[in-house]
Amino acid sequence: MAWFSEAITERKKTKKDLWVKCKKCGSHIYADEWKKNLNVCPSCNYHGAITSYERINLLFDKGSFKELFDNISPKDSLNFVDLKGSYKDKYEANIKKTGISESVVTGHGKMNGIPVVIAVMDFRFLGGSLGSGTGEKILQAANYAHDHNLPYIVFSASGGARMQEGALSLMQMAKTCAGVARLNRKNIPYVSVLTNPTTGGVSASYAMMGDINVSEPGALIAFAGRRVIEQTIGENLPDDFQTAEYLREHGFVDSIVNRKDLKDYLTNVLSYYNR
Amino acid sequence: MGQEIDNIVMDEPKVDEMKKKNKKENASWNIVQVSRHPKRPILQDYISHIVENFVELHGDRYFSDDKAMIGGFAEIGGQKIMLIGHNKGKKTNENIERNFGMAKPDGYRKALRLMKLAQRFNIPVVTFIDTPGAFPGLEAEERGQAEAIAKNLTEMASIEVPIVCVVIGEGGSGGALGIGVGDRILMLSNAIYSVISPEGCASILWRDAAFAPDAAEAMNITAKPLLKHGIIDEIIEEPGEGAHTDVKTVAESIKTSILKNIKPLQKLSIDELIQSRFEKFSAMGKFTVNK
Ligand SMILES: [Zn+2]
Numbered sequence: 014m015a016w017f018s019e020a021i022t023e024r025k026k027t028k029k030d031l032w033v034k035c036k037k038c039g040s041h042i043y044a045d046e047w048k049k050n051l052n053v054c055p056s057c058n059y060h061g062a063i064t065s066y067e068r069i070n071l072l073f074d075k076g077s078f079k080e081l082f083d084n085i086s087p088k089d090s091l092n093f094v095d096l097k098g099s100y101k102d103k104y105e106a107n108i109k110k111t112g113i114s115e116s117v118v119t120g121h122g123k124m125n126g127i128p129v130v131i132a133v134m135d136f137r138f139l140g141g142s143l144g145s146g147t148g149e150k151i152l153q154a155a156n157y158a159h160d161h162n163l164p165y166i167v168f169s170a171s172g173g174a175r176m177q178e179g180a181l182s183l184m185q186m187a188k189t190c191a192g193v194a195r196l197n198r199k200n201i202p203y204v205s206v207l208t209n210p211t212t213g214g215v216s217a218s219y220a221m222m223g224d225i226n227v228s229e230p231g232a233l234i235a236f237a238g239r240r241v242i243e244q245t246i247g248e249n250l251p252d253d254f255q256t257a258e259y260l261r262e263h264g265f266v267d268s269i270v271n272r273k274d275l276k277d278y279l280t281n282v283l284s285y286y287n288r
Numbered sequence: 289m290g291q292e293i294d295n296i297v298m299d300e301p302k303v304d305e306m307k308k309k310n311k312k313e314n315a316s317w318n319i320v321q322v323s324r325h326p327k328r329p330i331l332q333d334y335i336s337h338i339v340e341n342f343v344e345l346h347g348d349r350y351f352s353d354d355k356a357m358i359g360g361f362a363e364i365g366g367q368k369i370m371l372i373g374h375n376k377g378k379k380t381n382e383n384i385e386r387n388f389g390m391a392k393p394d395g396y397r398k399a400l401r402l403m404k405l406a407q408r409f410n411i412p413v414v415t416f417i418d419t420p421g422a423f424p425g426l427e428a429e430e431r432g433q434a435e436a437i438a439k440n441l442t443e444m445a446s447i448e449v450p451i452v453c454v455v456i457g458e459g460g461s462g463g464a465l466g467i468g469v470g471d472r473i474l475m476l477s478n479a480i481y482s483v484i485s486p487e488g489c490a491s492i493l494w495r496d497a498a499f500a501p502d503a504a505e506a507m508n509i510t511a512k513p514l515l516k517h518g519i520i521d522e523i524i525e526e527p528g529e530g531a532h533t534d535v536k537t538v539a540e541s542i543k544t545s546i547l548k549n550i551k552p553l554q555k556l557s558i559d560e561l562i563q564s565r566f567e568k569f570s571a572m573g574k575f576t577v578n579k
Contacts, residue, residue: 090517090574091508095493114578145573152570174461174483176493179507180519183461183483184572187469190441191569198446214483216434217422217462222442236434236462237424245424255429265432 035059037231051272060209060229060272064111065118065135068168072131072276078122082153085146086114093177100177104139111137115146116171119154121163125280130158133168136210141171143215144178148185151219155192155203164202164283169220173213186218193222202286204279207234207257207266225282226266227275228257234266317501319510320486322478323457327532329539330389331358331373331416331456337539338364339371345405348397351431356387356423357395357467359402364414365547370406372399372467373416376457389458390423393436396466400440403447412450412550415467420485422463437466444469445569446562450553452546455479455520456531471565472549473520475511476538478530481519482509518572522549 033047034040037059042050051071052061063071069078086108089101097103108114116138121130132154134141151167158165175182196203205223207216210233217236220226228234235255243250253259260266270278322328335342344360346353359372376389391399399415406413422433444451444467451470459468459481475481484492486504491497508514511523524541531538553561 084578086576086578088574088576091506091513093506095502095506096495096499097493115575144575146575148573149575176484176489176507178483178573179509179517180481180483180514181517181573183465183481184519184569186438186462186465187441187445188569188572190438191445191469191566194442194445195566197442214462217437217466218441219438221432221435221438234434236422236429236437241424242426242429246426250426254426263430263432265435 033061036061053272058230058271060231062136062170062209063272064137065113065133068133069118069120069122069131071272072124072279073122074124074126078120080118080120081157082119082150083114085150087144087146087178089177090145090181091177091179093179095177103177107138111135113138115150116141116144117147117150119150121157121161124276124283127280127283128163129166129283130154130161130163131166131168134170134215136170136172139175141169141215142173142175143171143182143185143189143218144175145181145185147175148182148188151189152192155189155196158201158203159192159195159199162199162201162288164204164286165196166204166206166279167219167223168206168208169211169215170208171211171213171215171220173215183214186214189219190222193219200288202283204282206275206279207232207260209233210235212236212238221265225268227278228260228266228269229272229275230257230269232257234260314501314505316504316508316510317486319478320480320500320504322530322532323480325530325532326378328457329531329535330376330378331418332375333535334416334456334539334542335362335371337536338543340364342371345402346398348394348401350394350397352392352394354392354395354398355385356389356391356419357399359399361409361411362414364543367547367550368411369414369550370402370409370411371414371416372402373456374419374464374467376418387423389419390421391419391463391466392423392425392428393431393433396422396433396436396440399467400443403444403451407448410449412452412553413447413470414546414550415451415453415470417453417455417459417464417468417481418457419460419463420458421460422466437462440466441469445565448558448562450550450556450561451565452549452553454524454542454546455481456542460485469565469569471553471561471568472522474522474524474542474545474549475514475520476524476531476542477511477526479511480504480509481511481514482507517574
């Protein structure tokens, strides 16, 4: 994908911002330091967004990652047009902007020597929304794990189902879970890593179905939106409501792990897989 | 369940406001109105018309008995089934008790418990879908609304008896799908099935809930396009102005359609059944395959 690396160089050339402002504590952090710290705030440990490929670089042993199913991209099968224009224009712009073809990158490789299959969602691509292409890639990667008897890891970062595909996107929840069910029947481990944010239809499907559910500190994990709930019950919600910490407190997340420790955490867990 | 979930405004816009703002009344929006008609038949109506010997079962065995989701053993035309469905009400007090058919995690867990029971008894599952959505509340989140729905989607893929789903009114996003993974999906001709409510979609993508009719049309939420896109398998026609004008006839059509669709599924082995359900959902969705 030559045009992809071109796009990256272009961005580097025109980059003016030497400082990153932390979204949580407001600290100004030198951009290089921010990057070196894996987009995590050194003052308050806020875990900022990270792209699929940055995540993959962090996790996989050097040169071991092989991308799969990168030939899949969205389709505007409803000819969806809203006030801002067509869905087709929107996703084409997102492909150009991000250099990836869907809101998830899938592949396999080795983490600390352990072979795994992985799907990493990318929030930059239409808010990480779950479209048909996303669902297809997540299912195909699950099937690859199934057929090769390899553990499956999914990193979620998503606002939920992709409205511009109507019920086709809703059905991706069932489709991806059917893939998880198949792994369950064959006793193949599936680890879900819920990163900021994991909400709506993604939280209510594969993201919540890990044999192990892991999250990064402070991640928003929610089914319904905070405002909708506040309107429904007519009162304000606790500050930590729908955070990773809240989810762990209520029994839905096994562990909250700092970004820099995730690789070792995951391979440690998978080292118990005895098959 | 949109991508900017915090922006969803659930308030239904006032009708006159809507008419003022939006002149593009359309076929989809008309169907939305029929699907939400105050006299629209609800599950209890169909139970009294076509179900015999209903043995209602209560509770999820974890927390409570969610009245927004009901179920139990039932007979339809001599066929023994496990009936499960969203339980809307008609009168205000009924709707308050049944939470307008918006189930909590307890409801989805009860539904799953009954599906496993159906598997134990070797009888088909028939689900009736009619909900604006899963309940968006503090306790629902606290007890794992997302987990409960996700679990059903995953477990329904492996239930070893036939599952037939009937969308009878509002198929509201994940809350509908939570009992909607089946071998055959049937839908009444004035029902809707959608990833997000038209109002919710409009308030995000149009920045104004009054554009709900446009969102309804754009999202293809009615039976005909859903059949074309392979989301549902069969449309059950409603007479005249809609199901509320002739409940008895609609109930009979639903019964006929359920019985017809269960039959071929009962001839499949467990492996064939699970495999064909997997293939059915694997095939859902449309995407571009680049060279
Ligand atoms: Zn900070």
